[in-house]
Amino acid sequence: MNLDELENYLSLSAVIPVIVIEDAENAVPLAAALIEGGISIIEITLRSDCALNAIEQIRKNIPNMCVGAGTVNNVDAIEKSVAAGAQFLVCPGVTKPLLDAAKYHSIPLLPGAATPTEAMQLQLQGYNLIKFFPAEAAGGVDMLKSLAGPLPDIKFCPTGGINNSNFNQYLTIKNVICVGSSWVADKDLINTKNWPEVTRRAREVSNLTTHRGPKNET
Numbered sequence: 001m002n003l004d005e006l007e008n009y010l011s012l013s014a015v016i017p018v019i020v021i022e023d024a025e026n027a028v029p030l031a032a033a034l035i036e037g038g039i040s041i042i043e044i045t046l047r048s049d050c051a052l053n054a055i056e057q058i059r060k061n062i063p064n065m066c067v068g069a070g071t072v073n074n075v076d077a078i079e080k081s082v083a084a085g086a087q088f089l090v091c092p093g094v095t096k097p098l099l100d101a102a103k104y105h106s107i108p109l110l111p112g113a114a115t116p117t118e119a120m121q122l123q124l125q126g127y128n129l130i131k132f133f134p135a136e137a138a139g140g141v142d143m144l145k146s147l148a149g150p151l152p153d154i155k156f157c158p159t160g161g162i163n164n165s166n167f168n169q170y171l172t173i174k175n176v177i178c179v180g181s182s183w184v185a186d187k188d189l190i191n192t193k194n195w196p197e198v199t200r201r202a203r204e205v206s207n208l209t210t211h212r213g214p215k216n217e218t
């Protein structure tokens, strides 16, 4: 497990687009539209038959896009994501088999937690970067602020119910490294091939100011 690598990836964008893709032929234009808008990281969820193919296509054709596999809910999904070329793995929660299997792969895992106990269990296993899921339903901004005091060494990537109306509230919290959101490239935009709107939303995200400072500043 390489946590520095994961931190570098999660620092690529304030908002990581979380994607459900239903036609692999949309994968490359989608990734190109995001790059055009200034976003160079994407999470393709394994919720559709073509998701692994989409990961493969993007890795092959858009080399400056960092590609993660999401909804990696079992060991088989880890193996298949690695084989497709995924550079990181994301899961909504964790199981012991998932954590055990993740140890044998060089690409990092962003595991999910929704409570202090789950986050502390993950910290025991060496994880200090955790997906907070489902963010809005599990307490949102108030919950994350409450966790910052007792768990100062954990940084979260909240996901679930986050969009352009609440990005900023999350991104100013000190224990939030970035957020995940399907809003940047939702299913409708992808299925209608509305790449200009994907690029426009990506630009909106790229211009966000966060507690880490405006993008491109150190």
Ligand SMILES: O=C(O)C(=O)C[C@H](O)[C@H](O)COP(=O)(O)O
Pocket: 018, 045, 047, 070, 071, 072, 090, 091, 092, 133, 159, 160, 161, 162, 180, 181, 182, 183
């Ligand atoms: O598929 C997974 O692995 C998940 O954990 C769920 C996703 O992160 C959310 O579905 C994204 O949330 P929305 O931005 O509210 O659409």
